[in-house]
Amino acid sequence: MNIMIVGVGGQGTLLASRILGRVATKSGYDVKISEVHGMSQRGGSVVTYVKYGEKIYSPIIGEGEADIILAFELLEAYRALPYLKKGGTMIVNTQRMDPMPVITGAAKYPDNIEEKLARSVDLITADALAAAAEAGNIRAANVVLIGLLAKSTEVEKDVWLDTIRRTVPPRFLEVNLKAFELGYGM
């Protein structure tokens, strides 16, 4: 299973990939995760790959190889489209964040990304920010999306909940568990 998580630096994609990696490990698979640290984390496009199966060699996912793409932002979902396997699923947070070339007017943010994606992929969309606000903190949007992803996998819900309990700092646990439930229930 190849899962690609894309978003904007600072959105919490690393936490999502780590939760997913631990869930896959607990389910008995060989797992590899490839992360990005350093400069590109500063508000740039960020991509993490999570791969699990009987035996995993390369930690990266190439074009046309992702079974699921979990996108934290619309434009990043659109950018990641070539990586999706034909017939694959995209789970997309409908949040829009303008990149600097759009802010400065050097480039245009594409219109109607959701419609365009829906033409070629199995698309699931969600307003994770609103759900996270309902859970008590907009920063928990990443865990809302993890909840939504959990529903698309065959792993039992309890394994996810248990992993979140062991990954998230105690003072944020309540908000994050609520955020997960809201995502799972979407």
Add this chain to the structure above:
Amino acid sequence: MKRLMLGNEAVARGAYEAGVTVVSSYPGTPSTEITENIVKYDDIYVEWAPNEKVAAEVAAGASIAGARAMSCMKHVGLNVMADPVFTASYTGVNGGLVLCVADDQGMHSSQNEQDSRHYAQAAKIAMLEPSDSGECKEFTKKAYELSEEYDTPVFIRLSTRVSHSQSLVEEEEKCGYALRDYKKDPGKYVMTPANAVKRHAAVEERIKALTKFAETTDLNRIEDNGKKIGVIAAGITYMYAKEALGNEANFLKLGMIYPLPEKLIKDFAKKCDIVYVIEELDPIIENHCRAIGVSVKGKDAFTLLGEYTPAMIKKAVTGEEPEEPLRAEEPVPVRPPVMCAGCPHRGTYYVLKKLGLTVTGDIGCYTLGSAPPLECLDTTICMGASVGVSHGMAKARGEEFAKNTVAVIGDSTFIHSGITGLIDIVYNKGVSTVLILDNSITGMTGHQDNPTTGYTIRGEKTRQVNLITLCRGVGVDNVVVCDPFDVKELERVIKEETAKAEPSVIIVQRPCALLKSVKYTGHCEITDKCRKCKVCMKLGCPAITVKDGEMFIDVTQCNGCGLCVNVCPFGAIEKE
């Protein structure tokens, strides 16, 4: 039990299990988390050194004193470290000495993509290269055994994809390593010419012995799948090649990449009709194969640039084209990294841009000041270079040019190697102005303490290097401290200091917005007093954008730092 670990975390675990007791490093992506993970082990002394040269010297000293020691750096850090390392090759070790160097193929977070393997050849130091986290731990332990058995420092070469990938690692018990005896041995440790002549001969003998070892060690292994195609690979490219070709090729997987075996490679090649050497960056293994008379395909089939992928390897070896993927219907705008909302550097660059100055830049988050709309930087070369480059420009073009030029350098980078440039300016009658962008932390690599923060790597309070007294101490009379968010005052100070025919240092001080101690609250809002002059847009703040022709602040990104309130000429931005 097996646990998911970053490659870097696994190297740290390997160091712990090997009984390492001293680690000294300078942060640098993608190597930083090795040293950060060492902090988990209470019985290891660990420190951030001011730069890689000092770090290597500390590690070498610990090794001579009988401890197992380690120093970790990114590829360009190895340039800084090179001087002690080349001679540590001559002195050899007492306790094992391992140097971990992480290359950054593809330049995810670096100013070049040099290939560290050249250093192993040049300094005649053995180099191991793991392919995943499990090997990171195993090879680290093996490196200590080799270091002591062959009396040599040992390099572990990592890459972004090995350092920053997680895979499963089996944790084991720590070995019972005891501090070795220390005895004076000037013939071995005092590298005067007379002693070094003898040690050079020892180095050459050592490489012969290690080459013999390379022929038989299980670090290098052949996977004979009975195929006609052979692949020689090491590190992450072995994993890419395995994914691309599976059992459709024979593999010679090299775990030790210096020195390289001869017979092993010849024997492997004999069984294959065609042999590919698959290695990112430079043709090191390929050149070795040609030198020993083994015909291989290498850089004639693969690029010298950037990272490889399994698909690229599959295409080069089998000619198989991947299926045409899904494509977006229009160009997708790029999203380059930007300074965070609330970043203290934004105020500095806003003023520098306004004044139209020539700005020599340096390495850190503030390198992002080169991107639109701030677009301030004229140069970025390496750690500390801003200061010397600015002085050189001034000497080339004269004092008037110098009055319109400033160097910008972060607090940690200044201590790393900017201070020596400043001494040069003072000593050689320079007139340059240096801005130390003091954000109270080493930022880009993810918040490491440094000698100016007053805390050690373990978060313990310590003596703090005072930047003001330091600059005054080396002979700079004009040292001014200024807040980058007070843009009017900063503008006045920069004008005043650059006009002087003397060296000046302006310490532009405001902590990184991501520090826990920084508590901005609320968010800023554009009111109906806005006249759409777009001055706030010149800040390049990711939270400020245009929506339906109106200026708009995105509350999910704004942290209420208030810089835009300070620059708005009409008082149209208010803080909630």
